[in-house]
Amino acid sequence: SYELTQPPSVSVSPGQTARITCSGDALPKQYAYWYQQKPGQAPVLVIYKDSERPSGIPERFSGSSSGTTVTLTISGVQAEDEADYYCQSADSSGTFHVVFGGGTKLTVL
Amino acid sequence: EVQLVQSGAEVKKPGESLKISCKGSGYSFTSYWIGWVRQMPGKGLEWMGIIYPGDSDTRYSPSFQGQVTISADKSISTAYLQWSSLKASDTAMYYCVRNRVEMNNYYFDYWGQGTLVTVSS
Numbered sequence: 584s585y586e587l588t589q590p591p592s593v594s595v596s597p598g599q600t601a602r603i604t605c606s607g608d609a610l611p612k613q614y615a616y617w618y619q620q621k622p623g624q625a626p627v628l629v630i631y632k633d634s635e636r637p638s639g640i641p642e643r644f645s646g647s648s649s650g651t652t653v654t655l656t657i658s659g660v661q662a663e664d665e666a667d668y669y670c671q672s673a674d675s676s677g678t679f680h681v682v683f684g685g686g687t688k689l690t691v692l
Numbered sequence: 693e694v695q696l697v698q699s700g701a702e703v704k705k706p707g708e709s710l711k712i713s714c715k716g717s718g719y720s721f722t723s724y725w726i727g728w729v730r731q732m733p734g735k736g737l738e739w740m741g742i743i744y745p746g747d748s749d750t751r752y753s754p755s756f757q758g759q760v761t762i763s764a765d766k767s768i769s770t771a772y773l774q775w776s777s778l779k780a781s782d783t784a785m786y787y788c789v790r791n792r793v794e795m796n797n798y799y800f801d802y803w804g805q806g807t808l809v810t811v812s813s
Contacts, residue, residue: 584754614797616800618800625804626787626800626803627803628801631799631801671737671800672797673796675796679751680754681739681753681798683737685736686736
Protein backbone atom coordinates (compact mmCIF):
# COMPACT_ATOMS: atom_id res chain seq x y z
CA SER A 584 0.00 0.00 0.00
CA TYR A 585 1.05 3.59 -0.61
CA GLU A 586 2.97 5.35 2.16
CA LEU A 587 4.13 8.85 2.97
CA THR A 588 7.25 9.16 5.14
CA GLN A 589 7.91 12.04 7.54
CA PRO A 590 10.60 12.50 10.20
CA PRO A 591 9.13 11.87 13.68
CA SER A 592 10.45 15.11 15.10
CA VAL A 593 12.01 18.45 14.21
CA SER A 594 13.33 21.00 16.70
CA VAL A 595 14.14 24.66 16.11
CA SER A 596 14.71 27.78 18.17
CA PRO A 597 12.29 30.70 17.95
CA GLY A 598 12.93 32.88 14.91
CA GLN A 599 14.69 30.11 12.98
CA THR A 600 13.37 28.25 9.95
CA ALA A 601 11.79 24.82 10.32
CA ARG A 602 11.63 22.41 7.39
CA ILE A 603 9.51 19.28 7.53
CA THR A 604 9.80 16.80 4.68
CA CYS A 605 7.39 14.20 3.34
CA SER A 606 8.39 11.53 0.83
CA GLY A 607 6.21 9.35 -1.39
CA ASP A 608 6.50 7.71 -4.78
CA ALA A 609 3.32 9.28 -6.17
CA LEU A 610 4.14 12.85 -5.12
CA PRO A 611 5.43 13.82 -8.59
CA LYS A 612 1.89 13.09 -9.89
CA GLN A 613 -0.31 13.98 -6.92
CA TYR A 614 -0.56 17.14 -4.87
CA ALA A 615 0.40 17.17 -1.21
CA TYR A 616 -1.43 18.85 1.63
CA TRP A 617 -0.27 19.82 5.12
CA TYR A 618 -2.22 19.95 8.38
CA GLN A 619 -1.27 21.42 11.74
CA GLN A 620 -2.63 19.80 14.88
CA LYS A 621 -2.12 21.40 18.28
CA PRO A 622 -2.73 19.35 21.45
CA GLY A 623 -6.40 18.73 22.09
CA GLN A 624 -7.49 20.38 18.85
CA ALA A 625 -8.69 19.25 15.45
CA PRO A 626 -6.21 19.49 12.58
CA VAL A 627 -6.15 22.61 10.42
CA LEU A 628 -5.20 22.78 6.74
CA VAL A 629 -2.13 25.02 6.37
CA ILE A 630 -0.96 24.20 2.80
CA TYR A 631 -2.88 22.78 -0.15
CA LYS A 632 -1.82 21.77 -3.66
CA ASP A 633 1.85 21.58 -2.60
CA SER A 634 2.33 25.32 -2.04
CA GLU A 635 -0.97 27.21 -1.75
CA ARG A 636 -1.88 28.81 1.55
CA PRO A 637 -5.51 28.97 2.70
CA SER A 638 -6.82 32.32 3.81
CA GLY A 639 -6.02 33.04 7.43
CA ILE A 640 -2.80 31.02 7.46
CA PRO A 641 0.25 33.20 8.24
CA GLU A 642 2.69 33.94 5.41
CA ARG A 643 5.51 32.25 7.33
CA PHE A 644 4.01 28.91 6.26
CA SER A 645 5.04 27.80 2.78
CA GLY A 646 5.25 24.59 0.81
CA SER A 647 7.39 23.27 -2.02
CA SER A 648 7.80 20.14 -4.08
CA SER A 649 10.75 18.43 -5.72
CA GLY A 650 10.42 14.98 -7.21
CA THR A 651 9.22 12.48 -4.62
CA THR A 652 9.62 14.91 -1.69
CA VAL A 653 7.48 17.80 -0.53
CA THR A 654 8.56 20.24 2.16
CA LEU A 655 6.66 22.39 4.63
CA THR A 656 8.72 25.42 5.60
CA ILE A 657 7.94 27.64 8.56
CA SER A 658 10.01 30.81 8.51
CA GLY A 659 10.58 32.78 11.69
CA VAL A 660 9.12 30.03 13.87
CA GLN A 661 7.05 31.20 16.83
CA ALA A 662 6.25 29.35 20.03
CA GLU A 663 2.64 28.98 18.87
CA ASP A 664 3.81 26.90 15.90
CA GLU A 665 4.72 24.01 18.19
CA ALA A 666 2.40 21.23 16.99
CA ASP A 667 2.16 17.98 15.07
CA TYR A 668 2.26 18.38 11.30
CA TYR A 669 0.85 15.81 8.89
CA CYS A 670 1.31 15.58 5.14
CA GLN A 671 -1.46 13.98 3.09
CA SER A 672 -1.85 12.89 -0.48
CA ALA A 673 -3.38 10.07 -2.52
CA ASP A 674 -1.99 7.32 -4.67
CA SER A 675 -2.10 7.86 -8.41
CA SER A 676 -4.47 5.00 -9.19
CA GLY A 677 -7.45 7.30 -9.57
CA THR A 678 -9.35 5.74 -6.68
CA PHE A 679 -10.09 7.31 -3.30
CA HIS A 680 -6.91 6.07 -1.65
CA VAL A 681 -6.10 8.92 0.68
CA VAL A 682 -2.94 8.59 2.76
CA PHE A 683 -1.50 10.55 5.67
CA GLY A 684 2.13 10.66 6.66
CA GLY A 685 2.97 9.50 10.17
CA GLY A 686 3.25 13.05 11.47
CA THR A 687 6.13 15.23 12.64
CA LYS A 688 6.29 16.79 16.08
CA LEU A 689 7.68 20.32 15.79
CA THR A 690 9.31 21.45 19.02
CA VAL A 691 10.17 25.11 19.52
CA LEU A 692 13.13 25.17 21.88
CA GLU B 693 -19.24 30.29 7.84
CA VAL B 694 -18.66 26.60 7.14
CA GLN B 695 -19.14 24.48 10.25
CA LEU B 696 -19.11 20.77 10.98
CA VAL B 697 -20.56 20.04 14.40
CA GLN B 698 -20.19 16.53 15.75
CA SER B 699 -22.12 14.65 18.39
CA GLY B 700 -20.72 14.28 21.89
CA ALA B 701 -18.34 11.80 23.46
CA GLU B 702 -19.48 8.20 23.87
CA VAL B 703 -18.54 5.43 26.30
CA LYS B 704 -19.58 1.98 25.18
CA LYS B 705 -18.95 -1.68 25.98
CA PRO B 706 -17.45 -4.17 23.53
CA GLY B 707 -20.11 -5.67 21.27
CA GLU B 708 -22.44 -2.66 21.50
CA SER B 709 -23.52 -0.66 18.47
CA LEU B 710 -22.96 3.05 17.95
CA LYS B 711 -23.82 5.81 15.49
CA ILE B 712 -22.13 9.21 15.70
CA SER B 713 -23.13 12.25 13.70
CA CYS B 714 -21.76 15.32 11.96
CA LYS B 715 -24.00 18.25 10.98
CA GLY B 716 -22.81 20.56 8.24
CA SER B 717 -23.83 24.19 7.87
CA GLY B 718 -22.78 27.31 6.02
CA TYR B 719 -22.45 25.60 2.64
CA SER B 720 -24.37 23.39 0.22
CA PHE B 721 -24.26 20.05 2.07
CA THR B 722 -25.18 18.02 -1.01
CA SER B 723 -22.37 19.47 -3.14
CA TYR B 724 -19.32 18.32 -1.18
CA TRP B 725 -18.03 14.94 -0.07
CA ILE B 726 -18.00 14.37 3.70
CA GLY B 727 -15.45 12.01 5.21
CA TRP B 728 -14.30 10.51 8.48
CA VAL B 729 -10.79 10.39 9.92
CA ARG B 730 -9.71 8.28 12.88
CA GLN B 731 -7.03 9.19 15.41
CA MET B 732 -6.20 6.53 17.95
CA PRO B 733 -4.76 7.69 21.29
CA GLY B 734 -1.30 9.18 20.77
CA LYS B 735 -1.27 8.16 17.11
CA GLY B 736 -1.59 9.72 13.66
CA LEU B 737 -4.47 10.37 11.29
CA GLU B 738 -6.19 7.63 9.27
CA TRP B 739 -8.70 8.23 6.48
CA MET B 740 -11.71 5.95 6.85
CA GLY B 741 -14.04 6.80 3.99
CA ILE B 742 -16.31 9.38 2.42
CA ILE B 743 -19.85 9.91 1.21
CA TYR B 744 -21.35 12.29 -1.32
CA PRO B 745 -24.63 13.36 0.27
CA GLY B 746 -26.08 14.41 -3.08
CA ASP B 747 -26.41 10.81 -4.25
CA SER B 748 -25.08 8.77 -1.27
CA ASP B 749 -22.10 7.48 -3.28
CA THR B 750 -19.84 6.02 -0.59
CA ARG B 751 -16.19 4.94 -0.69
CA TYR B 752 -14.17 3.23 2.04
CA SER B 753 -10.51 2.87 2.81
CA PRO B 754 -9.58 -0.82 2.43
CA SER B 755 -8.59 -0.76 6.11
CA PHE B 756 -12.11 0.14 7.20
CA GLN B 757 -14.26 -1.58 4.55
CA GLY B 758 -16.72 -3.85 6.35
CA GLN B 759 -15.78 -2.47 9.77
CA VAL B 760 -17.93 0.68 9.73
CA THR B 761 -20.84 2.15 7.78
CA ILE B 762 -20.94 5.73 6.52
CA SER B 763 -24.29 7.29 5.68
CA ALA B 764 -25.93 10.69 5.31
CA ASP B 765 -29.34 12.31 5.59
CA LYS B 766 -29.33 15.26 3.24
CA SER B 767 -32.67 16.51 4.52
CA ILE B 768 -30.97 17.48 7.79
CA SER B 769 -27.44 18.04 6.43
CA THR B 770 -26.02 15.31 8.64
CA ALA B 771 -23.50 12.53 8.03
CA TYR B 772 -23.08 9.46 10.19
CA LEU B 773 -20.47 6.89 11.13
CA GLN B 774 -21.71 3.68 12.68
CA TRP B 775 -20.50 0.41 14.12
CA SER B 776 -22.60 -2.73 14.61
CA SER B 777 -20.30 -4.34 17.16
CA LEU B 778 -17.63 -2.20 18.82
CA LYS B 779 -14.22 -3.48 19.87
CA ALA B 780 -11.78 -2.03 22.37
CA SER B 781 -9.54 -1.18 19.41
CA ASP B 782 -12.22 1.24 18.14
CA THR B 783 -11.31 3.57 21.00
CA ALA B 784 -10.26 6.77 19.26
CA MET B 785 -11.12 10.33 18.34
CA TYR B 786 -13.18 10.49 15.15
CA TYR B 787 -13.22 13.63 13.02
CA CYS B 788 -15.65 14.41 10.25
CA VAL B 789 -14.16 16.41 7.41
CA ARG B 790 -15.35 18.22 4.33
CA ASN B 791 -13.51 16.38 1.60
CA ARG B 792 -12.54 18.33 -1.50
CA VAL B 793 -12.10 16.25 -4.63
CA GLU B 794 -10.27 17.89 -7.53
CA MET B 795 -8.95 15.88 -10.47
CA ASN B 796 -8.02 12.78 -8.43
CA ASN B 797 -6.64 14.93 -5.62
CA TYR B 798 -8.41 14.76 -2.27
CA TYR B 799 -8.03 16.94 0.80
CA PHE B 800 -9.89 18.19 3.83
CA ASP B 801 -10.59 21.90 4.11
CA TYR B 802 -12.87 21.88 7.16
CA TRP B 803 -12.82 19.63 10.20
CA GLY B 804 -15.36 18.91 12.90
CA GLN B 805 -14.35 19.25 16.54
CA GLY B 806 -14.05 15.47 16.94
CA THR B 807 -16.04 12.80 18.78
CA LEU B 808 -14.19 10.71 21.35
CA VAL B 809 -15.35 7.10 21.40
CA THR B 810 -14.22 4.96 24.33
CA VAL B 811 -14.90 1.22 24.27
CA SER B 812 -14.23 -0.53 27.53
CA SER B 813 -15.72 -3.34 29.56
